[in-house]
Amino acid sequence: MSAKGKAVEQDGLFERLWNGTAAMEEWTASVSGGSARPVTDNIIAIHTGYLFGNATAIRTDAGLVLVDTGSRETASQTLAALRRWDDSPIHTVIYTHGHIDHTWGARLLDEEADAKGLARPRIIAHRNVLNRFDRYDRTQGLNSLVMGRQFNQPNYAFPQGHRRPDEVYDDTLALLIGGERIELFHGRGETDDATFVWLPQRRVLASGDFVIWVFPNAGNPRKVQRYAPDWAAALRRMQSLRPEVLIPGHGPVVFGEARAAELLGDGAEVLESLTRQTLDLMNAGSSLDQILHSVAAPAALLAKPYLKPRYDDPEFVVRGIWHLYAGWFDGNPAHLKPAPEAELAAELAALAGSADRLAARAAELADNGQTRLAAHLVELASAASPLDPAIQAKRATVYERCAAAETSLIGKAIFAVYQREAQARSGSIA
Template sequence: MTQEALFERLWNGTAKMEEWTEAVSGGAITTVADNIITVHTTYFCGSVTAIRTAEGLVLIDTAKPESAERTLAVIRSWDNSPIHTVIYTHGHIDHTSGIKVIDEEADRRGAPRPRVIAHRNVLRRLERYEASHGFSSIVQGQQFDMPGYVYPIGQRRPDLVYDDTLALTIGGERIELCHGRGETDDATFVWLPEKRVLASGDFVIWVFPNAGNPRKVQRYAPDWATALRRMEQLKPAILIPGHGPVIFGEARALQLLRDGAEALEHLTTGTLDLMNRGATLDEVLHSVSVPAEYLAKPYLVPKYDGPEFLVRGIYHLYAGWFDGNPAHLKPARTAELASELAMLAGGADKLAERAATLAESGETRLAAHLAEFASAAAPLDKQIQATRAFVLQRCIEAETSLIGKAIFAVFQRDAEKRAQ
């Protein structure tokens, strides 16, 4: 099947992104325009775009450690010119880590290492990754079930940073960089005005915007919508997402940008409306949702992040960490609260039994509360841990987002080990 045919199936929702990932797994080139290609190796690795200029290649992003060499080899099958400039669209490792491979190639050739350009906040991000290295390693290792995982740090810092916009001319090619906040606070989208080509970075990722990840720093759903509106005003003829296949045609590019902005704006206005009327986080979380027609679109499927997670992020963006429940202002230790509840229920086993019953009936949210209280009250009880593992498995089955499934799975594995 051709890339074009597969794209049409992705666009109309009859193919899943896993099929596209399999198709590009060996490293695939999409010809974007004259002297521009985008290289894909998997959905989970950011796309890398190469622009041929009279001064050498300009790369937008660099791939992640395990795919960087393959990505560079694909680029070299297209053009063997020196790499003049690398643009980081943001500081995540799947967009920056490949600079090591690129620099090593330049060193072998005896050529200058490329200039790296990014938004100023990329510097702060890379510093934060080093300061919280242990935490990042733990979180990523848990989420992907990779014990002993070490989060990659030490990516080369940018040589040139900018704040809001930066216009460049490299080898006769006009390249414009624009900053926005979305998944990160250091994000850049790249506009090639003469070709009407837009490289969105992770502002477009072929799933619902990843702006609520529970174990990552604050993300910016309202600003993400603003950035998409800025891109919409450019009227791109071709849109290169940070992840997933390239979109050709102004009508489709504008539709995707507009739909993403509207979905984020709906969550933001809904959250703010309730907050402005004094609603607590609990009330907001269970009242604000995205209209189903948006979630039905193949490029807004809530497969990785979940809209409910975004609502929580929006609330905290405007309101801080206090959720409106006075018991949470100076909370008791969870183990103490669990012990008290277990005593009132007639034992931790009673809490666990009720949790199992609720999980069986599909009430997984309530079941998870009781299972975790039972576990905190009797952490060494193997039967309670077995029940907890059962409840968390039901939570995994009920969850739609990959992030949610992965987090539930962390604690399910813990329960299974304690049950042995």
């Protein structure tokens, strides 16, 4: 198929993604192995699949500028796609943030420059990327555990030896590279070190993970603080630029000012709504429990193809908003200095008659679709009698039901971890 024919095919797929009749998995299959999407004569977006971050390449008179570099798993595909387009030296790399699916490929770029006897690319990022990489070094074991559980890779090893930026900035930075003006803006969203990149002469925006083609990942339960209100503000700032092309951190490129404005505005609105509702209840003295069961994202926005909660969950974001403004105490005095869970579980099991009775009731509730309540009871039963195979078998069944009830990948993954643990304790798996 010719390049023009392939572009037409991709445009047809985009239309189906936009109207919700195609799944993102179809788009991932279409770009698997590394695909370059022309943006202008001198700009391409490089895709390797939805789960891995996009990169943007800009051709200038001084050499190439690369926005993000690909993950450990796909960086070689990103570089190969770049080199099929242009073999010029890479002058500058811009990190949109410090997550490894956007930064790991910088190591390959250094290796390539060394092999050719060229200067290594200059890397620019927000100052907080340095802090992130230092934190990664201190928590490599924790990150290996968290990432392995989140993506169902039990032996996952989080990378070490992160390529630090050569230059950092704080709020904004304007670059002029080979005749191309490139503007960097800092914002907090999924991370505190995020940058979006604006090309004013071309009205092209590279948003980084402020746009990811699903509901914003602003509440991940196993990650550091995220910033829903700041994320909304960054999206509004991008919207005010009136981009004609939006290159997201994940997913396909959006062409056309109207569509870019709609996507940015809808993302801001859903986060603004959750923040406003949560703060109103906090200011009225509500507890976290009351807020979690009162706040809801607007259904019309969650129905948008680019805001479906397939990765993160609005309820997790509400927790993040609470923590951002109120700290860890949830308003329940029993949680301020709690008893050991095993002691509480043993007491409640005695009141119920046995731990097995708690587990049996949990299984009944799960079968009836009351998975939230079932999870409470089965975890108490497990804490009271952690080595009972029958209780663990019921626990595994409850968490299987919990995972099936979840829409978000993160929620499903966490329940699946404890389902497998219970299966192992029950003896049903080695």
